[in-house]
Structures are given as C-alpha cells and as structure tokens.
Amino acid sequence: MVCVRFAPSPTGYLHIGNARAALINYLYALRCGGEFILRIDDTDLERSKPEYEKAIYHDFEWLGIEYSKTFRQSERFDRYNQVRNELIASGRLYPCYESPEDLDFKRKRQLSKGQPPIYDRAALLLTDTEKAAFEAEGRKPHWRFKLDHTPIMWQDMVRGEVKFEGAQLSDPVLIRADGVFLYSLCSVVDDIDYNITHIIRGEDHVTNTATQIQLFKAVNGEKDFPVTFAHTTLLMDEDGHGLSKRLGSLSLGQMRKSGIEAMAIACLLARLGTSLPVEPLQTLEELASSFDLSIFSRTPPRFSERDLWALNHKLYHAMPFSQLQHRLSAAGFENFTEAHWQAVHDNIEKLEDLEPWKDIFFGQLQGTCSDAEFLKTALGLLPNAPWDETTWNAWTTAVKETTGRKGKELFMPLRQALTAQDHGPEMKALLPLIGVERVKSRLG
Numbered sequence: 001m002v003c004v005r006f007a008p009s010p011t012g013y014l015h016i017g018n019a020r021a022a023l024i025n026y027l028y029a030l031r032c033g034g035e036f037i038l039r040i041d042d043t044d045l046e047r048s049k050p051e052y053e054k055a056i057y058h059d060f061e062w063l064g065i066e067y068s069k070t071f072r073q074s075e076r077f078d079r080y081n082q083v084r085n086e087l088i089a090s091g092r093l094y095p096c097y098e099s100p101e102d103l104d105f106k107r108k109r110q111l112s113k114g115q116p117p118i119y120d121r122a123a124l125l126l127t128d129t130e131k132a133a134f135e136a137e138g139r140k141p142h143w144r145f146k147l148d149h150t151p152i153m154w155q156d157m158v159r160g161e162v163k164f165e166g167a168q169l170s171d172p173v174l175i176r177a178d179g180v181f182l183y184s185l186c187s188v189v190d191d192i193d194y195n196i197t198h199i200i201r202g203e204d205h206v207t208n209t210a211t212q213i214q215l216f217k218a219v220n221g222e223k224d225f226p227v228t229f230a231h232t233t234l235l236m237d238e239d240g241h242g243l244s245k246r247l248g249s250l251s252l253g254q255m256r257k258s259g260i261e262a263m264a265i266a267c268l269l270a271r272l273g274t275s276l277p278v279e280p281l282q283t284l285e286e287l288a289s290s291f292d293l294s295i296f297s298r299t300p301p302r303f304s305e306r307d308l309w310a311l312n313h314k315l316y317h318a319m320p321f322s323q324l325q326h327r328l329s330a331a332g333f334e335n336f337t338e339a340h341w342q343a344v345h346d347n348i349e350k351l352e353d354l355e356p357w358k359d360i361f362f363g364q365l366q367g368t369c370s371d372a373e374f375l376k377t378a379l380g381l382l383p384n385a386p387w388d389e390t391t392w393n394a395w396t397t398a399v400k401e402t403t404g405r406k407g408k409e410l411f412m413p414l415r416q417a418l419t420a421q422d423h424g425p426e427m428k429a430l431l432p433l434i435g436v437e438r439v440k441s442r443l444g
Contacts, residue, residue, distance in 0.1 A: 002034025003197045007187065009041045010052035013251040014059045016303060017202075017235055017243060020269040024232060025200050026065045027270055030288035037194055038067040042074045043181045059252040063262045064284050073186050080181050083189050083219055084174075087145070092218045093174065095141030096123035097134040119144065119170040143175040145184070145215055152210045157230035157293045159203070164210040172211045184208060188215045192225055200293070203231040230293050233273055233300040243303065250305075259350025264312040273301035280314040282323065313349045327351070335362055343429040360419050361433055367417035367442050375417055377403060379443040385436050392428035417442050 004025040008018055029036040038060065042048035053072075060067070073080075087093035096119075098106070107117040123144070126134075134141075149167035156162050174185040191199065199209075209229050216225040235243050243250065255265065263282060270287045271278045274295045281287055321338040328336050333354055344357055359365045369375060381398040383391055400410055415427060418434060431439065 001197075002029060002032040003037065003195055004029050004034065004200060005037040005039050005191070005194065005196055007039040007041045007190075008056055009044065009047075010049060010056060011044060011047040012052060013055050013253055015243075015252065016250040016255070016265070016269070019059075019063065019252055019265055020235060020272070021201060021232075022060070022065055023063070023266055023269050024293075027284065027288045027291040028198065028200060028293065030285065031291045034197075035068045036066070037196070038070040039190060039194075040070065040072040040074075041183065041186070042072050043183075043186055045074065045180075048074070055253060059256075062252070062256060063266065073181075073190065076186070076190070077181075079193070080186055080189060083185065084143070084181075087174075087218060088143075090218065092146050093143050094123060094146055095131065096144050096173075097126070097131070097139050097141050098123070099139075116168065117170075118168065121146075121171065140177040140179075142173050142177045144171040145174050145211065145218070147171050147211060147214055152213050154209070154213060154229055157198075157200075157228060158232055158296050159206075159298065162206065162209075164207070166210075166214070169207070169211060172208075172215075174215075184212055184215060188212050188219055191227065192216065192220055196227060198228045198230065200230040200232070202234050204234060206231050232293075232296055233298060235272070235303045236300045238302055238304045238306075240300075240302065255308075259312070259352055260308060261312055261315050264308060264315050267315070268303075268308055268311050272303065273297050273299070278307070278311060280311060280318045282315075282319065309349055316345045316348055319345070328354075333358065339429075340433055343425050343433055347425050356421075360421075360430075365418075365420055365438070365442060368420045368422075369413040369416035371413050374403065374405075374413055375443045378414060379440060382436075382439065382443075387432040387436065389428045389432065392426075392431045395431075 006022040006025050008014060008022075014022075026036050028034070038056075040053055040056070042053070084093065103119075106120065110117045123141075124146075131141075147166045147169055149165075152164040152166055152169075154162055172182075172184055174182055176182060190196075209231070216227065217223065219225075237243055252265075256262075263284075264280070266284060266287060267281050268278055270291065274292075274297065276290060276295065321341045324341070328334070328341075328351075331351060331354075335358075336354075340357070340361060344354065348354060378395075378399050381395060381402060383394055383398075396410060396414070399414075400406055403410070411427070412422065415421065415424070418427070418439060419430065424430075434442075
C-alpha cells in the first residue's frame with residue numbers, strides 16, 4: 001500500500017510552501033487509497049516550540065488533511081542512537097574535528113582553485129593519537145556518513161531519470177558536534193521503520209536524495225529499500241523570485257485570519273505547475289480524483305495572492321448554502337437564508353464582506369440618496385405585496401413612465417436609498433429580501 005509522509009519542523013508557522021508539499025502528499029495518498037503520516041521533525045530541541053507544533057495540527061485540521069498516525073522524532077532518540085552505533089561499527093559514520101572556520105577556509109581554498117567544495121575526508125586520516133589530542137583540547141566531533149564513490153541513480157516521478165556521481169558529493173554531516181541528529185539520518189530511519197513507499201518533496205532536496213539513497217541501504221543492512229522519489233519545483237512569486245523572504249506573511253494562520261478559504265488554497269496549490277485548470281472545487285476528494293504527479297511541470301510555478309483571492313471569490317459562487325450555513329450562524333449571520341446567500345454570494349471575496357448586508361436586509365439603514373422628491377414619487381408607486389423577483393421591474397417601469405427617468409438616473413437613486421451602495425447584486429433579488437416595510441422606511 002502507498003504510504004507517504006509530511007514532516008514539518010515546529011520551529012515556525014506553516015506557510016504556503018509547506019501547505020503545497022503537504023497537499024501534494026495527501027492528494028497522492030487519497031488518489032491511491034494509501035496512508036498519510038504526519039511526522040514532527042523536532043530533533044532541534046532548542047528551536048522547536050510547543051506553540052508551533054500546536055499550530056501545525058490546527059492548520060491541518062483547517063485544511064482538511066487527515067493523517068493515519070503522527071509521531072515526534074524527539075521520542076525516537078534511542079532508535080537513532082542504535083543506528084548511529086551500527087553505522088560507526090560498520091565504518092560508514094566517522095568523526096570529524098574541523099571547526100566551522102576550518103571548513104570555511106577549506107571551501108574558499110577549493111573554490112579559488114576552481115575545484116568543487118567537496119569535503120576532503122581529512123578526518124579519515126587522523127590517528128588515534130591526533131583524535132585524542134583534539135578531544136583533550138575540548139573539541140567535539142561532528143559525524144559524517146562515508147559515501148561510496150559509485151553512480152547514484154533513480155527514476156523520479158517528476159524529473160525522470162536522475163543521476164549523481166558519488167565522488168562528486170560531500171560526505172553529509174549526520175550528527176552535529178553538539179550531538180544533535182540532523183535531518184538525513186532521522187528521516188531515513190523513520191522512513192524505513194514506518195514503511196514509507198513514496199517520498200514526495202521539493203526539488204531543493206534532490207542532492208539530499210542522492211546521499212540518502214546510500215544511507216537507506218546502509219541503515220537497511222546493505223539491502224536496497226524500495227522507495228520512490230518525486231521532487232516538485234518550488235513556488236515563485238509573480239515576478240519569478242523565490243518566496244523565501246515573504247513566507248512569514250504567507251503563513252496559513254495569517255491567511256486564515258484574512259478570510260481565505262482552506263479549499264481556495266488547496267485548489268490553487270494542487271493545480272499550480274500542472275496542465276490542469278485551477279477550479280473552485282468543494283472537497284479534497286474531488287481534487288484527488290484528477291491528481292497526477294506525472295503532469296507536474298519542471299518549470300517553477302508562480303504563486304499570486306491575487307489569483308488566490310479571485311479563486312476565493314469563485315469558491316463562494318460555487319459553494320452551496322448548506323455547506324456554509326453553520327459557519328454563517330456562528331459568525332452572526334443566523335438570519336441569512338439560502339435566498340439571502342444566493343442574492344449576495346457573487347459579490348463577496350471573503351465572509352467578512354457580508355457584514356454590511358446585515359443592515360441592508362435586517363437593519364435600520366440610512367440611504368445615501370438625497371433626491372427626496374424622486375424618492376417620494378417612487379414610494380407612491382410601490383406595488384402591493386406579496387413581492388417576488390418580478391416586482392423590481394414592475395416598480396421601476398412605473399417610476400420611469402411617471403418621471404421620465406431612465407438608465408442610471410432611474411436605478412442609481414433607488415439602489416442608493418435601499419442599500420446605501422452604488423453597485424452590488426441585482427435589485428430584483430434584493431427588493432423582496434429587504435421587505436416592504438424597510439423599503440417604505442428608506443424611501444420616506
């Protein structure tokens with residue numbers, strides 16, 4: 001069975017880039033009838049915060065992403081230590097005593113000579129005496145994984161065939177000098193232990209994948225671990241620049257507060273970078289039915305907040321009243337019926353935009369038309385109740401014949417008097433909802 005995972009670090013709030021990665025994994029699992037696991041990558045105990053982890057769960061609930069299980073990496077240190085010891089014993093994990101300054105100097109020297117900045121494996125030449133001397137100085141080693149200098153290849157679900165030469169890659173650091181386990185080791189151990197079948201993530205992990213393929217085999221007792229990789233392109237802004245500097249303003253929490261619907265985010269992010277049109281679908285299951293990693297483009301898609309708001313608007317237009325009724329009641333619009341929603345839903349971008357309609361439909365509104373004589377004439381020509389959607393046409397026809405007004409001069413004063421707005425939904429739908437008594441009051 002397909003099993004995927006999404007692994008955020010609770011060192012900040014989830015942003016639009018995280019949401020895309022999570023949704024892509026979840027929709028793939030839904031499409032395949034597979035399993036989706038939420039893993040909390042909190043090995044950095046100093047930077048990981050409970051409030052960020054709590055926000056992750058809240059954001060997932062809001063997005064509608066359901067996970068079959070969740071766990072924290074901080075609960076699995078015993079397992080990581082076990083693997084650490086096994087890798088040391090097999091000679092694949094070795095201690096290095098260079099300081100950050102030493103490594104920076106080496107990189108600069110290599111670059112000045114036109115050489116790739118690959119770790120030179122100097123630590124493998126240290127004698128026990130030299131290691132003891134470093135330890136006596138108070139130096140603590142960081143630990144690197146020794147790569148085999150052989151070709152590394154895989155068939156990527158998005159990128160096609162990918163190939164690296166092991167000799168052209170630096171031995172990755174798996175454990176910092178302060179003892180903190182880094183991403184690669186913990187991730188590989190977890191993926192093996194939880195039987196992850198597909199690792200779907202951003203293209204910034206491509207080089208990580210090259211080294212992790214060898215790490216998978218080393219941790220798995222030198223047996224190949226059956227996992228499929230997919231690396232999607234990263235989002236760009238409208239101008240073709242990376243989103244990294246703006247991710248704080250694009251947090252899911254901020255978007256939720258601004259009035260963006262979760263399904264607007266899902267519909268946009270699931271289709272960005274594919275050949276499928278962005279549509280205002282109502283459920284993640286609908287999105288999943290057409291989800292296909294093979295149609296993701298290698299060209300980085302551009303994310304636009306304007307497009308997101310436009311989709312939010314379209315989503316309300318397509319959203320049935322029954323799906324929204326409980327939220328409207330909770331937000332103070334308990335008097336709204338399906339007729340009220342149908343009349344105004346095409347004129348809102350977010351639910352807050354409904355606020356003025358409380359007074360228009362149910363309150364004592366002060367109109368903005370100052371042509372009292374015209375309004376008095378219009379009041380005298382009001383049709384008798386009951387009213388329906390034909391009433392507006394019958395009324396304005398009578399007013400037109402009596403006053404000689406037509407077009408904007410006829411309709412605008414009436415709209416201003418009844419809604420205090422210069423534009424909006426069709427008045428034929430609004431007039432019966434405002435009601436006879438309120439109309440009379442606003443005209444008089």
